[in-house]
Amino acid sequence: MQSRLDDLKASGDSPNDKKVETKVEMVKLEIERGKSEVDESLAPFAAVMAGIQKIEKHVETINLLKQRSKQEVKDDAQRKIMEDLERTMIASKREARTVKSELDRIAAENAKLEDQGSTTAQIRKNLLNTHARHFQEVVIEYQTAGDAFRESLKERIARQARIVKEDITEDQIEELMNSPSPGAIFQSAVVRLDDRMIDVVHEIEDRHKGMLAIEQGVKEIQELFQDMACLVDLQQETLDVIEKNVLDASKNTKEGEKNMIKAEKHSKNARKAQCWILFIIAVVAILIVVFVILVKH
Numbered sequence: 001m002q003s004r005l006d007d008l009k010a011s012g013d014s015p016n017d018k019k020v021e022t023k024v025e026m027v028k029l030e031i032e033r034g035k036s037e038v039d040e041s042l043a044p045f046a047a048v049m050a051g052i053q054k055i056e057k058h059v060e061t062i063n064l065l066k067q068r069s070k071q072e073v074k075d076d077a078q079r080k081i082m083e084d085l086e087r088t089m090i091a092s093k094r095e096a097r098t099v100k101s102e103l104d105r106i107a108a109e110n111a112k113l114e115d116q117g118s119t120t121a122q123i124r125k126n127l128l129n130t131h132a133r134h135f136q137e138v139v140i141e142y143q144t145a146g147d148a149f150r151e152s153l154k155e156r157i158a159r160q161a162r163i164v165k166e167d168i169t170e171d172q173i174e175e176l177m178n179s180p181s182p183g184a185i186f187q188s189a190v191v192r193l194d195d196r197m198i199d200v201v202h203e204i205e206d207r208h209k210g211m212l213a214i215e216q217g218v219k220e221i222q223e224l225f226q227d228m229a230c231l232v233d234l235q236q237e238t239l240d241v242i243e244k245n246v247l248d249a250s251k252n253t254k255e256g257e258k259n260m261i262k263a264e265k266h267s268k269n270a271r272k273a274q275c276w277i278l279f280i281i282a283v284v285a286i287l288i289v290v291f292v293i294l295v296k297h
Helices: 002-013 017-072 077-116 121-164 168-177 182-190 195-231 236-295
Strands: none
Touching: 017 077, 017 121, 077 121, 077 195, 121 168, 121 182, 121 195, 168 182, 168 195, 182 195
16 A cells, blocks of 8 residues: 555656546545444454453463462461462453453344444454453463362372371362362361371361362353354364363363372382382391391300
8 A cells, every 4th residue: 555655756747747646545535444443443442452451460470379389388388379379360361251241232232333334344243253252262371270289289188188197098189179168078086187187178178168269160161162153153173162161171080099099009009019118128137137146156
């Protein structure tokens, strides 16, 4: 378009200067009108982009909280992490609902513009699909971060449960994970626990609360995906990818728990084997000493 303007200006020395100037002005008006249409079409998406950017920041926060949770050992620090996680999850769901509401509103406006034969209808439709897909990508990142944090919490809870109750079974650990009151499983042992072990039980309860907050957040996001399928003309393969990511995350979480349990069993067996070996060596050494003493006498 700019080269067209330059060509028209270059021919300005011809006898038809006035006609050329008129054409130049018409081209300028055409450019401005095109810019105006694009700007007008983009304006409704400002709130959508702002919401998406906030969710992206929440994803970063969830990842940082997961790292802090692995490193912190103090009760107060862990409790603060779980509180921050809950606030972040609530804020993420609020932003996701706001973005979806804006996309719904824009979709309804687009339908009216199409009925009126507006020239901006197709531009807005393309922008709607682009922003909807961007929104889905960000929410998938949110799900992935949440699932990773939840798996980390479940692994930590299982380890701490075995510290508090050494003879705890796999079924009891599964019951603990699904229970709204995880501390109840240790109720019979609480009277025999020292202050440190009671603190560990409280840590389990705090982490369990964070785990439930993540599960609820992921569930609500999945429901939002279903609504998004009715919002715009998205390809079925896109929705299949979303569903696969959710199922894979759940599968990986369960496999991670099983592997962790197996690893802990192997570790315990290895420690027992070491103890038996040391015991046998000690017995043999004692027998040798006794034999030497008897021979000398």
